[in-house]
Amino acid sequence: MKQSSRQKALSAFQRLRVFQEANGEYVRCISCNKIIHVSEADGGHFENRRNRVTELLPENVHAQCRNCNRFHEGNVIAYRAGIAHKYGVPYLERLENIILASKGNIEAFDKLESKDKLIVAKRKTNQEYEELAKYYRAELRRIKREIN
Numbered sequence: 696m697k698q699s700s701r702q703k704a705l706s707a708f709q710r711l712r713v714f715q716e717a718n719g720e721y722v723r724c725i726s727c728n729k730i731i732h733v734s735e736a737d738g739g740h741f742e743n744r745r746n747r748v749t750e751l752l753p754e755n756v757h758a759q760c761r762n763c764n765r766f767h768e769g770n771v772i773a774y775r776a777g778i779a780h781k782y783g784v785p786y787l788e789r790l791e792n793i794i795l796a797s798k799g800n801i802e803a804f805d806k807l808e809s810k811d812k813l814i815v816a817k818r819k820t821n822q823e824y825e826e827l828a829k830y831y832r833a834e835l836r837r838i839k840r841e842i843n
Contacts, residue, residue, distance in 0.1 A: 709738025
């Protein structure tokens with residue numbers, strides 16, 4: 696089955712996010728804190744990737760062990776706590792406002808800075824997904840070269 700441009704971009708982005716958060720060949724799960732090899736890590740979404748506004752937002756995608764991501768449906772309560780611990784509450788509140796605004800919450804939208812309002816309003820084309828997939832794959836190759 697042929698992958699769509701969007702799916703290619705998502706797959707490449709999720710792998711890239713795992714390697715961006717890695718310390719060498721290992722990374723820590725944002726939810727349970729377990730240290731795992733990058734080959735066993737998923738790029739897990741805090742807000743489900745069905746939300747096209749946040750699907751490729753770095754703030755929304757972090758390394759997760761497969762147990763948390765796949766078998767505990769993202770382990771979102773622990774994921775939320777992990778974000779707050781790792782980056783701070785303002786970071787988490789900004790992300791949550793982007794998520795709420797993407798779902799039509801006007802109050803959350805009004806709290807966003809201009810650049811974040813653009814994130815909420817912008818929809819990607821197939822061409823943009825193709826370009827993003829190429830960019831993410833190139834970045835992933837660069838990071839992997841640095842590790843080796």
